[in-house]
Amino acid sequence: MATNKPTGAQLVISTLKALGVDVLFGYPGGAIMPIYDALAGSGLRHILVRHEQGAAFAADSYARATGRVGVCMATSGPGATNLITGIANAYMDSIPMVCITGQVGTHLLGTDGFQEVDFLGLTLPIVKHSWLVRDASQIPAIIAKAFAIAKEGRPGPVLVDIPKDVAASFVDSSDMGELSAYVPPAPNAEAIDAARALIEQAKKPLLYIGGGVHMADADQEMRDFVERTGIPLVATLKGLGTVPTTHDLALGMLGMHGTRAGNIAVQETDLLIAVGARFDDRATGKLSAFAPHAKVIHFDIDHAEIHKNRRADVGIIGDLKLALPALQPKMPDISEWVKFNKANKWQHRFKYDAPGKGIYAPALLKYMSEVAADKFIVACDVGQHQMWVAQHCEFAQNKAHITSGGSGAMGYGLPAGVGAKLALPDHHVVTVSGDGSFMMNIQEMATLRRYGINLKIVLLDNSSLGLVRQWQELFYEENYSEIDLSDNPDFVEVAKAFGLSAFRITQRHEVEGAVDRLLAADAPTLLHVLIDPRENVWPLVPPGASNAEMMEERWDEPIDSY
Structure with missing residues (x-):
């Protein structure tokens, strides 16, 4: 029967459009079919991935690249559960995302x-929050609230689960309601004064920059603070690029696979200024021995992070865009400390003249980031290659480095590349993956082609879980248990079967030409790089x-050609 009344599903789509959504990622199925029916012809760009996990990872990456809320959709049951790894990944890395799932009809709830x-x-x-919608008229208000919650404070994923009969029902009237604009809390003036006093007394201050700075859109304020104070800095995996990694005062990443100069600075500092970082185990190592001589100033939007892992002498909760400019210390003379760190940075710099004729992955990655320059965006998978990217690529901005941090989810790179390239079509977006990670979501090459x-x-490709x-x-005394991937398929032929361009290199002299060819390609392209399986991070x-x-690099044996 014809009616002018909208369905709940139509309200989902119209609300997404009203909130400014222009692209979403998903996979249809029975319980979410009414929403896909309303999606057709709506003007929204839907990207049909080939696995729901790919939808969540792509939406996550799109959010990281744009600063907006990423959106993914899936049906009930296995469709929804396939989103879970991606939702957990966004939660661990504080990424704003709204997940819309179909659910069985309300009369079937609880019946298996x-x-x-x-x-x-x-x-x-x-x-951060979730709804099981039982009244279709509430859909606009719920979705609008979901977007607000995903972005405000410490960002994160929000779930809206919609039963099929609710999505199909007609609605007499509804609206999004009035949402008061979120205003991040202003930092406490007394805490700012206390932080200022600690900095003015310090002889060896050090900035410890985390991903929260970029999430607060405070990259410029952070850069201004570095220029104003001249304080050296280290960064977490997610903090890289907030201050350009080539900056004179940047000592690189800290932690398990951090730079020696960065980790030495942390151990020597007398004042650690943590900004949007959470003292996680990969950064701190043995927590009781982390920055053992330092007092701590800790900036964060999340009250729960202050004192959670490391007691802070001063905790500053609030908007970094306000807090950093408010902190205007009269800097003591730290010239000897700066000189000490610059000397360590030079002495312990990475070297790229590895012996042998085989391809040295760190050198390839460094060259690629230099060639792509300010247009370089990497969507990185998880494994040895992830650490090499963090150590050796140059990042001019934080959004240039998109990777799974807290969750460490293999299979992230390819769907993350989909999201990042759709978000930043004019940039050199490169997925860097290993042969283990790549096989986990290899089906998304079909999404690239489509x-x-x-x-x-x-x-x-080192034919192993590196x-x-x-x-x-x-x-583990070289007890190599279940890490052999030498039966990998021919990745070049696989890529070609998906309709991509693909080529392979095995020798060091091929690297520069191959990278140049890859970046210049006008179609999705795979560069298959064979590397020595014995190479370590x-x-x-x-x-x-x-x-x-820290255990150091050993080049006891040549890295030969494959």
Whole structure:
């Protein structure tokens, strides 16, 4: 029967449009079919991924690249559960995302109906907020609130689970309601004064920059603070690029695979200024030995982070865009401290003249980032290659480095590249992956082909689970258990079967020409790079050790051609 009344599903789509959504990622199915029916012809750009996990990862990456809320959709049951890894990834890295899932009809809830799962209950620990919608007229207000919650304070994912009959029902009237604009709390003036006093008394201050700075849109304020104070800095995996990694005062990443100069600075500092960082185990190593001589100033938007892992002498909760400009210390003479760190940075700089004729992955990655320059965006998977990217690529901006941090989710790189390239089509977006990670979401090459997404892929292939193999070599007496991937398919032929361009290199002299060819390609292209399976990531802080106890690189044997 014809009616002018909208359905709940139509309200989903109209609300997304009203909130400024222009692209979303998903995969249809039975319970979410009314919403996909309303999606057709709506003007919204929907990207049909080939696995729901790819939808969540792509939406996550799109949010990181744009600063907006990423949106993904899936049906009930296995469709929804396939989103869970991506939702957990966004939660761990504080990424704003709204996940819309279909659910079985309300009359089937609790009956173990076909493709029924309590998705609200399953995701409670990994979302900021969630709804099971029972009244279609509330859909606009709920979705608008979901977007607001995803962005405000410490960002994160929000779930809206919509039963099929609710989506299909007609609505007499509804609206989004009035949402008061979120205003981040202003920093406490007394805390700012206390922080200022500590800085003015310090002889060896050090900035410890985390991903929260970029999430607060305070990159420029952070850069201004560095220029104003001249304080050296280290960064977390997610903090890289907030201040350009080539900056004179930047000592690189700290922690398990951080730079020696950065970790030495942390161990020597008398005042650690943590900005949007959470003192996680990969950064701190043995927590009781982390920055042992330092007082701590801790900036964060999340009250729960202050004193959680490390007691702060001064905790400053509030908007970094206000807090950093408000902190105007009269800087003491720290010239000897700066000189000390610059000398360490030079002395312990990475070297790229590895012996042998085989391809040295760190040198390839460094060259690629230099050539792509300010237009370089990497969507990185998880493994040895992830650490090499963090150590050796140059990042002019934080959004240039998109990777799974807290979750460490293999399979992130390819769908993340989809999201990042759609967000930043004029940039050199490159997925860097390993052969283990790449196989986990390899199906998304079909998404690249379907939509003509000109993503470039660098696949570093050592025919093994490299990071696990490295730990087994160093800490498990070379008991190599279930890390052999020598039966990988021919990745060049696989890529070509998906309709991508692809080529392979095996020798060091091929690197520059191959990278240039890859970046110049006008279609999605895979560069398959064979590397020595014995190559490890150095330096490395052993498990249970302090960051001062770094194991160093060994080049005892040549890296030969493959």
